[in-house]
Amino acid sequence: MAKAPKVRPGSRARIxxxxxxxxxxxxxxxxxxxxxARAARLNKAMIYYHFRSKAALYAExxxxxxxxxxxxxxxxxxxxxxxxxxxxxxxxxxxxxxxxRPHFPAMWLREVAxxxxxVDRATLELIGELxxxxxxxxxxxxxQGRFRAIHPLLLHFGIVxxxxxxxxxxxxxxxxxxxxxxxxxxAMEDAIAEIExxxxxxxxxDAPAGRPQGRPx
Amino acid sequence: MAKAPKVRPGSRARIxxxxxxxxxxxxxxxxxxxxxARAARLNKAMIYYHFRSKAALYAExxxxxxxxxxxxxxxxxxxxxxxxxxxxxxxxxxxxxxxxRPHFPAMWLREVAxxxxxVDRATLELIGELxxxxxxxxxxxxxQGRFRAIHPLLLHFGIVxxxxxxxxxxxxxxxxxxxxxxxxxxAMEDAIAEIExxxxxxxxxDAPAGRPQGRPx
DNA sequence: GTCTATATCGGGATAGAC
DNA sequence: GTCTATCCCGATATAGAC
Numbered sequence: 001m002a003k004a005p006k007v008r009p010g011s012r013a014r015i016x017x018x019x020x021x022x023x024x025x026x027x028x029x030x031x032x033x034x035x036x037a038r039a040a041r042l043n044k045a046m047i048y049y050h051f052r053s054k055a056a057l058y059a060e061x062x063x064x065x066x067x068x069x070x071x072x073x074x075x076x077x078x079x080x081x082x083x084x085x086x087x088x089x090x091x092x093x094x095x096x097x098x099x100x101r102p103h104f105p106a107m108w109l110r111e112v113a114x115x116x117x118x119v120d121r122a123t124l125e126l127i128g129e130l131x132x133x134x135x136x137x138x139x140x141x142x143x144q145g146r147f148r149a150i151h152p153l154l155l156h157f158g159i160v161x162x163x164x165x166x167x168x169x170x171x172x173x174x175x176x177x178x179x180x181x182x183x184x185x186x187a188m189e190d191a192i193a194e195i196e197x198x199x200x201x202x203x204x205x206d207a208p209a210g211r212p213q214g215r216p217x
Numbered sequence: 218m219a220k221a222p223k224v225r226p227g228s229r230a231r232i233x234x235x236x237x238x239x240x241x242x243x244x245x246x247x248x249x250x251x252x253x254a255r256a257a258r259l260n261k262a263m264i265y266y267h268f269r270s271k272a273a274l275y276a277e278x279x280x281x282x283x284x285x286x287x288x289x290x291x292x293x294x295x296x297x298x299x300x301x302x303x304x305x306x307x308x309x310x311x312x313x314x315x316x317x318r319p320h321f322p323a324m325w326l327r328e329v330a331x332x333x334x335x336v337d338r339a340t341l342e343l344i345g346e347l348x349x350x351x352x353x354x355x356x357x358x359x360x361q362g363r364f365r366a367i368h369p370l371l372l373h374f375g376i377v378x379x380x381x382x383x384x385x386x387x388x389x390x391x392x393x394x395x396x397x398x399x400x401x402x403x404a405m406e407d408a409i410a411e412i413e414x415x416x417x418x419x420x421x422x423d424a425p426a427g428r429p430q431g432r433p434x
Numbered sequence: 435g436t437c438t439a440t441a442t443c444g445g446g447a448t449a450g451a452c
Numbered sequence: 453g454t455c456t457a458t459c460c461c462g463a464t465a466t467a468g469a470c
Contacts, residue, residue, distance in 0.1 A: 010435095025331065026246065027247070027330075029244060030245070032463070033465085034462090034463075046437085048466075109327075110330055113244075113323045114244065114247070116392060125394065128394070128395035128397075128398045131395075131398055151411075155411075158375075161381065164378065165329070169374075171332035172344065178346060180353075181349060181369075184368055186370060191371055191374070194368075194371045194372075197418070201418030202414050204418075249444090249445070249446095250446060251445070261446085262449095262455070263455085265447060270446080271446065
């Protein structure tokens with residue numbers, strides 16, 4: 001997508017960085033190109049020198065995010081590890097992607113919530129490829145008798161939902177004073193650990209019969 | 218909040234309904250008061266007869282949503298059931314709340330993603346009361362030795378994240394053609410079942426030792 | 435490539451008749 | 453309570469000098 005072979009943080013890169021902040025915090029409609037320009041220490045006209053429009057700027061940023069996440073997910077799925085390890089790696093991949101590109105989760109969430117209004121069909125399909133990739137891992141585990149049947153989308157929601165909420169909620173969390181929310185600080189590793197546990201449990205084959213819980217020690 | 222004792226779907230109610238659609242689909246900044254007026258089969262001026270501003274209209278809608286959800290959650294927490302049953306009931310309560318008020322999930326998500334910019338402090342605290350309520354259930358289960366220690370927020374994310382994604386993603390899902398995503402139709406009960414399973418597994422006390430998975434049949 | 439204007443318009447909000 | 457007409461600001465986008 002980026003046609004310029006620039007390496008140094010030139011104006012274009014600064015615009016992209018500033019626009020990510022802005023879009024993530026305010027959404028497409030709430031984003032303000034004047035603010036972006038100021039944050040990039042540039043003039044608004046420069047934005048339109050580098051990008052056709054606000055929409056094009058947004059689309060480029062968003063597609064780059066999705067592509068990066070999808071690439072990592074596919075790498076995991078194509079690796080030779082066993083299914084459970086792949087699931088764990090998938091979770092880590094998404095988490096690290098989100099940690100590396102802190103603006104990805106919020107934009108992703110908004111786009112999903114908005115029905116994908118600000119992206120083209122191709123990008124929308126890329127979004128769908130993520131759960132599809134997860135589905136391949138599940139199919140593999142199922143063929144080996146290690147996973148039970150589960151709708152890939154529900155599994156995807158079970159992983160991505162908590163993860164994305166964790167990242168995205170940081171600003172609200174800091175504004176909320178409710179003790180139970182503030183009490184213990186939250187680290188990404190804690191979130192990952194919980195999601196791994198819940199996800200692998202959700203994938204475990206059914207026990208032959210009986211109650212699902214409460215086996216006496 | 219609503220000062221009018223009106224019962225019939227008068228203009229005010231129609232505005233509220235239309236505004237919910239609009240805010241949910243487009244977010245606060247993307248929402249257009251002209252569209253709201255048209256959808257309510259009214260004039261834009263009528264909106265400002267009933268509500269002080271776009272922001273006030275939004276705030277009223279949002280707070281009503283949160284209040285309703287929180288009320289149900291507290292009802293569950295205060296019930297005499299055992300902790301695991303309460304957890305299940307909590308999940309159902311949130312799910313039914315979302316199903317009954319289809320615009321709640323999207324607005325909630327956006328507000329969290331935006332750092333709560335469009336709501337006042339009091340409403341923000343209400344948002345925090347939801348995980349806090351969940352925390353009370355966990356504390357109870359822990360005191361009885363039935364749950365392990367877990368950060369209430371992480372548990373909350375594990376429940377609300379998948380649920381909200383499930384509801385919110387319906388429009389995108391319909392636009393995506395990726396086979397794995399479209400294949401099996403998704404029902405709310407399926408989502409609830411998966412979330413219950415994953416959540417209760419996440420709460421189960423640790424086994425004495427050893428690997429967390431793969432006990433041979 | 436970078437800047438200072440400025441054109442243009444969508445949309446929140448109001449005036450005032452009925 | 454409901455309408456039409458309009459104000460007016462903010463925000464996207466562009467023109468054109470340097």
